[in-house]
Amino acid sequence: MSIDQFKYSRIPPEAEALRVEVRAFLAEALKDYPAVRRADSWMGFDAEFSRRLGAKGWVGMALPKRHGGGEASPFARYVVIEELLAAGAPVSAHWFADRQSGPQILHYGTDAQKERHLPAICRGEQFFCIGMSEPNSGSDLASIKTRARREGDKWVVNGQKVWTTNAHRSHYMIALVRTGENSKRQEGLSQFIIDLSLPGITIRPIKDLTGAEHFNEVFFDELVLDADALIGTEGQGWGQVTAELAFERSGPERFLSSIALLHTLIDAVGRSPDALQSKEIGRFAARLVTLRNMSLAVTAQLAAGNNPAWEASVVKDLGAVFEQEIPEVAQLLCELPPTVQGGSDHAQVLAYLTQMAPSFSLRGGTREILRGIIARGLGLR
Numbered sequence: 001m002s003i004d005q006f007k008y009s010r011i012p013p014e015a016e017a018l019r020v021e022v023r024a025f026l027a028e029a030l031k032d033y034p035a036v037r038r039a040d041s042w043m044g045f046d047a048e049f050s051r052r053l054g055a056k057g058w059v060g061m062a063l064p065k066r067h068g069g070g071e072a073s074p075f076a077r078y079v080v081i082e083e084l085l086a087a088g089a090p091v092s093a094h095w096f097a098d099r100q101s102g103p104q105i106l107h108y109g110t111d112a113q114k115e116r117h118l119p120a121i122c123r124g125e126q127f128f129c130i131g132m133s134e135p136n137s138g139s140d141l142a143s144i145k146t147r148a149r150r151e152g153d154k155w156v157v158n159g160q161k162v163w164t165t166n167a168h169r170s171h172y173m174i175a176l177v178r179t180g181e182n183s184k185r186q187e188g189l190s191q192f193i194i195d196l197s198l199p200g201i202t203i204r205p206i207k208d209l210t211g212a213e214h215f216n217e218v219f220f221d222e223l224v225l226d227a228d229a230l231i232g233t234e235g236q237g238w239g240q241v242t243a244e245l246a247f248e249r250s251g252p253e254r255f256l257s258s259i260a261l262l263h264t265l266i267d268a269v270g271r272s273p274d275a276l277q278s279k280e281i282g283r284f285a286a287r288l289v290t291l292r293n294m295s296l297a298v299t300a301q302l303a304a305g306n307n308p309a310w311e312a313s314v315v316k317d318l319g320a321v322f323e324q325e326i327p328e329v330a331q332l333l334c335e336l337p338p339t340v341q342g343g344s345d346h347a348q349v350l351a352y353l354t355q356m357a358p359s360f361s362l363r364g365g366t367r368e369i370l371r372g373i374i375a376r377g378l379g380l381r
């Protein structure tokens with residue numbers, strides 16, 4: 001394996017053709033949408049907007065037509081996602097279902113699970129969250145303690161998840177849970193589709209640095225699940241989760257989180273930037289193009305059915321560095337102080353993204369963990 005895995009991949013013209021329609025839709029739908037909300041990007045929750053995208057065929061669009069999808073290529077989906085994020089559209093409601101849960105249900109789900117979930121996901125009406133992390137089990141995911149035991153034809157779940165984005169406003173969670181004891185910790189794990197309206201579940205939002213409530217603690221207390229809540233094969237949860245992570249780590253959301261700030265920075269600098277402003281904004285533009293090309297190379301691998309785990313980790317690691325440097329450098333390039341309330345668009349977006357930036361190298365796998373995966377992929381450890 002080597003860095004040659006990043007083969008240049010152009011978006012095919014038929015996928016590229018979608019861009020004009022998506023841009024026109026967003027220009028109209030978001031015409032009064034404030035800059036600071038655009039900075040929320042894929043954390044912005046708007047169920048009605050998700051339904052509108054579903055009606056356009058832009059949620060679950062790569063899923064098969066018989067399940068409500070559009071059988072679009074991964075590149076067509078890439079174009080839509082890229083436009084949504086570049087515009088700062090509020091896509092968080094359907095985000096996890098579109099990116100992870102839908103493809104996972106398609107791959108591992110039973111016919112009944114596909115029927116129950118996929119058409120509703122594609123309509124932008126069924127929202128999912130991802131229950132992996134637990135207290136003391138984030139990077140070391142195989143140490144999770146939430147457990148499901150069999151009782152007759154039911155499963156009974158006890159334990160706790162944490163940092164679960166959108167648990168408080170999702171319909172379902174796909175949770176990684178321990179179902180057996182094995183000598184290897186990665187064995188004996190299984191995944192369940194948990195209906196979050198069931199009794200035995202308590203969801204408590206956690207405020208982030210900005211005061212917003214995106215993620216949660218989720219407690220399971222003698223939660224009873226039907227047998228068909230299990231997704232995939234009992235005991236094979238680890239393999240299922242690790243395959244899912246390549247989808248989670250390589251998309252444009254992994255380098256576009258601060259794009260709203262690049263937009264307001266360029267506006268604030270105006271048409272006569274000084275030498276330093278020109279140089280730094282030019283460097284950001286060059287890095288953006290490079291990251292995009294790397295992310296497209298990973299998309300091509302996913303489309304070919306490969307599992308480009310370390311390549312996806314490269315995109316996420318470099319992407320997070322890029323996203324974190326934009327607020328840092330923006331502060332140096334303009335004398336405008338960040339303002340949480342009031343002030344210019346740029347000052348508000350700067351304040352918001354300065355507060356959010358530390359999380360970019362934690363969510364979806366920390367920097368140190370990604371670099372370990374990359375080193376292993378390159379044969380260095």
Ligand SMILES: Cc1cc2nc3c(=O)[nH]c(=O)nc-3n(C[C@H](O)[C@H](O)[C@H](O)COP(=O)(O)OP(=O)(O)OC[C@H]3O[C@@H](n4cnc5c(N)ncnc54)[C@H](O)[C@@H]3O)c2cc1C
Binds near residue numbers: 137215
């Ligand atoms: C905004 C946000 C949203 C999130 N959403 C979700 C979600 O929806 N679902 C979900 O399941 N989780 C979610 N998470 C949790 C996220 O996946 C974890 O925070 C992450 O995996 C790190 O785990 P931890 O917080 O337990 O930190 P730890 O694993 O305790 O890490 C603490 C520090 O130690 C370092 N470290 C740990 N192990 C090693 C090692 N072996 N070598 C070197 N350094 C190491 C880490 O890099 C880090 O710097 C979210 C997190 C954030 C910030």
